[in-house]
Amino acid sequence: MNVMSKSSDVMKGDWKVSMTPDDIYRHPMDIAWTFDYGLSGDRVEDLYRRAKQNQWDSDEYLPWDTPVDPSKPLINARSDVYHQMPFFKKLSKSQQETFTAHSTAQLLSQFLHGEQGALMTAACVTHSVPDATAKLYAATQTMDEARHVEVYARYCDKIAMVYPMSPWLKALIDATLKSDRYEKVMIGMNMIVEGLALGAFNNMYRTTQCELLKKLTFNVMRDESRHVSFGHVYLGPVIAKLPEAEREDLADFAFQAISILMNAGTSGTIANRVDPGFMEVLANSGIDADDFFAGLKQAEEAGITQELPPGQIHSVHDLMMPALARVGLFTPTVRKKYEAGIPIFDDVQVLEAMEGGHPIAA
């Protein structure tokens, strides 16, 4: 089986995913100097120390010589929501395997592109946050994200498949990068995108059968749990001290960002129909798109694909929404907007377990 997709028949260093004029934009951002170099002595400083101690070099840590067969699924197929669809069960074994291999590659490609976005937002926080300890911490996050880009790029090279960035993820990160204050950059990245990523990494860690990908994911996840913590321990007190109008502005930004995500849908929903990368996955697997989405609709209406497999967590319910709730971003005013169709979740149990040095959900 040839698993080289149309959009990925590329060799190392020659990614086929092409840039558009929208990928370069000019944006004035406040840049903050500080001359108070004393460290804060609080949980932000603790995070900075943890970040320094937990730096790792993928050349040393990861078994890059592990053989990876890109024609075989990298994850346990039973953990994939699509495998629960009656339509999917009727496909041939070869088609199922090809689909699983390509849809996993498409997901890994989102990890790669998302990490580039995280690299840029972390650098942005480094120069725009006014607090010295937060600047040092954000610099460690910038290095973490550079490492994450490196490891996912190397892994995608190994499987020789890279899919384009999903439009909703690009829109979410662009809205974050184009925002007018560092607090919004941190809400968009450290709470929303990284909440999404931490859940996705947890699920990948639990389901992958590839030893290299498992170890890679574990190490990335440990870094990400610090990044999500930073959104809480630094930004929480900042938001609490803001005048009400500014807090409302941030709460509204969070709502707009969440709306991009919820309107577009995430992997596993029928909204993938508008994702060109996912359509390419179907084409590369020889699956008719109309038949696939009709099968998915039937499965969703029957409630078959609604439940996550055991051990997996839901990024929006368990991580992202609770992170926003914890720092007071569901104000009474903005709650009215959510009531129009986006449910709010505020149970922080899973979130706090994953931040507390236990990156894997219990």
Ligand SMILES: [Fe+2]
């Ligand atoms: Fe990252």
Ligand SMILES: [Fe+2]
């Ligand atoms: Fe991160």
